[in-house]
Amino acid sequence: MVRPQRSVSNSYGVGAATLPSMTFTLTLDDFKQVRARIGGHIKHTPLLTSRQLSERTGFDVRLKAEMFQRVGSYKIRGPLNKFALMPEEQKKRGVVCSSAGNHAQGVALAAKIHGIRAVVCMAENATPAKIAATKGYGAEVVLHGTIWDEANEKAKELVRSQGLTYVHPFDDEQLIAGQGTLGLEIVQDWPEVDAVIVPIGGGGLISGVSMAVKSHNPKARVIGVESSDGPAMKKSVEAGHLETIDCKTIIDGLRVRRVGEITFSVVQRFVDEIVALPDREIFDAMIWIMERCKLVVEGAAAAPVAALMHGLVKLPAGSRVAVVLSGGNVNLDQLRSLKWN
16 A cells, blocks of 8 residues: 655646646645535535444444435535636536436536536436436436437537536546545544445545545555446456456446546555445345434445445454445435345
């Protein structure tokens, strides 16, 4: 593990996009500056004590309840930072992203706050509730294709035809800096934390959180959790280079065929371990959290709890463990239709 080095940023994130990703490192001071920049528009979400998980695991477990964040997930943090730093010329042209989930809503609300036109491309089979939620935050929704990849191609077409700025869902240094303010809040609220467990999709969240946690205490462990039905980051780290996988997970926030170049580099340097377990066990944990902790969480948010419940996190007894519940935007139709063998 490489310890955090001096930041290459300019109060993060201006200018860094032109630097090689291997140089991308943020300090706690960087995250404090980002938090000051976006703090007026986000909630400092609570770190809740979990007696149930603590008794079950033998650790002192606390839950970072990001389902109470605006738009119901951490995904507003990054776009708020990116748009605050965006040149006026780009703001006037507008932004575009492709997503049917939390990224869409985060971009939509952050753009509305900054007075920026936002276009969100979704597949034509996106759920009406997600379309309505994204429109409700002020974005224009363009339906195209039947899968994310086709919607993403439409977004890139709009970049070319309308001059919109593309907002990547995870492989963007300014977004990562914003998402990392979640980690800053953890170490501010619980300076003695020994380990932080974070779900991994494309890697934007764990990239930011890991740098914030390691800047506070290089000895604190950061553990990522993926679905074993789509472990793109784990496979890449094990191979030592980016891998494109056949991703079979049905959990939206964990469903990525290929992680980002920037996020891969950060995870290589700052994340201690990645564990993976099947969708079924993650969904079981999702129901357990709702029943026992009385918290509504989406599938990706349940992954770290599932890892704890199944003994995949190896730490000394009594360790102080923060678990990132990344969001609470549950796809109820999917939940109702699940049938396990």
